[in-house]
Amino acid sequence: MLSEALLVSAPGKVILHGEHAVVHGKVALAVALNLRTFLRLQPHSHGQVGLHLPNIGSKRAWDVARLQQLDTSFLEQGDVSTPTPEQVEKLKEVAGLSVDGAGPEHLAVLAFLYLYLSICRKQRALPSLDIVVWSELPTGAGLGSSAAYSVCLAAALLTACEDIPNPQKDGAPSSRWAKDDLELINKWAFQGERVIHGNPSGVDNAVSTWGGALRYQQGKISALQRPPTLQILLTNTKVPRSTKALVAGVRSRLLKFPEIVAPLLTSIDAISLECERVLGDMAVAATPEQYLVLEELIDMNQHHLNALGVGHASLDRLCQVTMAHGLHSKLTGAGGGGCGITLLKPDLERAEVEATKQALTGCGFDCWETSIGAPGVSVHSAASLAGPVRQALGGL
Numbered sequence: 410m411l412s413e414a415l416l417v418s419a420p421g422k423v424i425l426h427g428e429h430a431v432v433h434g435k436v437a438l439a440v441a442l443n444l445r446t447f448l449r450l451q452p453h454s455h456g457q458v459g460l461h462l463p464n465i466g467s468k469r470a471w472d473v474a475r476l477q478q479l480d481t482s483f484l485e486q487g488d489v490s491t492p493t494p495e496q497v498e499k500l501k502e503v504a505g506l507s508v509d510g511a512g513p514e515h516l517a518v519l520a521f522l523y524l525y526l527s528i529c530r531k532q533r534a535l536p537s538l539d540i541v542v543w544s545e546l547p548t549g550a551g552l553g554s555s556a557a558y559s560v561c562l563a564a565a566l567l568t569a570c571e572d573i574p575n576p577q578k579d580g581a582p583s584s585r586w587a588k589d590d591l592e593l594i595n596k597w598a599f600q601g602e603r604v605i606h607g608n609p610s611g612v613d614n615a616v617s618t619w620g621g622a623l624r625y626q627q628g629k630i631s632a633l634q635r636p637p638t639l640q641i642l643l644t645n646t647k648v649p650r651s652t653k654a655l656v657a658g659v660r661s662r663l664l665k666f667p668e669i670v671a672p673l674l675t676s677i678d679a680i681s682l683e684c685e686r687v688l689g690d691m692a693v694a695a696t697p698e699q700y701l702v703l704e705e706l707i708d709m710n711q712h713h714l715n716a717l718g719v720g721h722a723s724l725d726r727l728c729q730v731t732m733a734h735g736l737h738s739k740l741t742g743a744g745g746g747g748c749g750i751t752l753l754k755p756d757l758e759r760a761e762v763e764a765t766k767q768a769l770t771g772c773g774f775d776c777w778e779t780s781i782g783a784p785g786v787s788v789h790s791a792a793s794l795a796g797p798v799r800q801a802l803g804g805l
Contacts (some may be wrong), residue, residue, distance in 0.1 A: 411569040415450040419560040419786040421546040422553035423741040424615040426681040429659050435678035439612050441620040446544040446557035449802040450565040459539040460521050464611040467514045471534050492604050518636030528566040543801035551742030556613030557596035559601030564594045564786050620785025635692040638782040640753040645775040646723035648746025655743045659717050680710050700754045704737040711739035718743030734765040
């Protein structure tokens with residue numbers, strides 16, 4: 410069992426192109442968003458396992474000896490098991506959670522206990538440790554916050570229990586695991602996502618594990634080779650929406666106007682494929698012309714998404730504000746509010762970026778300047794983390 414503290418981070422995700430069309434068998438491009446979730450695992454000998462989630466003000470602890478006495482045979486044997494509804498109900502008892510609760514804290518605690526008991530029970534004794542998880546990602550905004558949480562937990566617990574080696578090199582600010590280890594992290598993270606979401610696609614945890622950009626089509630996930638890191642503004646309109654209702658709306662529009670909507674979905678597919686091609690070319694050397702193509706693709710896709718009925722007045726406002734500054738934006742995710750992304754070209758004046766951010770904030774939106782194509786799950790030295798992150802993880 411690991412003896413020293415472990416610091417891990419994993420990125421969120423945005424859909425670059427292909428939202429809604431992906432439901433109908435088309436290609437979607439998902440990219441790692443460099444707003445990250447950070448985890449600190451501290452081994453102890455105080456006989457408890459603790460979970461602290463400062464973002465939602467949750468702090469819980471369980472007695473390791475009591476957990477040790479539990480019959481955990483309900484957690485199937487085998488390397489990576491899928492949680493059954495019965496297991497999840499049993500976990501609620503273990504956690505001391507009300508049976509009917511399903512809020513974010515409740516689900517986060519369940520996913521943690523499931524991963525802790527499943528991964529650590531192969532040890533001679535369940536380890537005594539404290540885990541703090543803090544995130545830059547807003548929850549419920551379609552940015553993969555639960556996947557980044559599950560990926561961080563899986564990576565930290567597998568490393569602490571020495572199922573995978575700690576890749577951290579002396580003096581290195583951050584390091585990444587080998588391919589086989591990342592595959593194991595991803596498998597366990599997917600199980601954490603299943604506890605939280607029931608039936609996730611697996612895209613969010615794959616992007617958070619591998620980083621960069623992934624292509625997703627009909628359940629098949631493949632990584633884009635060396636995609637460039639692109640600077641963006643990410644804007645949260647803070648308008649709540651129901652993904653389920655928006656997906657159903659597109660389906661009913663397709664049934665009502667098949668000859669209009671089917672070609673729109675085919676066109677969105679072509680946008681995803683063209684973007685994939687351009688990103689591949691940019692990996693060699695990015696040119697100003699390629700950025701212009703990316704901007705055109707963003708504009709065309711946004712118009713298509715509006716035609717599918719998943720736009721919103723708040724997203725129109727976002728596009729108008731950024732266009733007034735010569736920038737190009739589209740919704741990301743389900744639409745109907747939620748988030749949008751704006752591409753920032755490398756030659757953009759700093760003053761222009763600041764003015765755009767100010768204008769978006771003036772609309773009542775939350776706005777972050779960040780990047781996409783970020784590295785996946787990583788382990789860090791304490792010195793490499795920014796002050797606010799260290800503070801949030803307990804003042805390292």
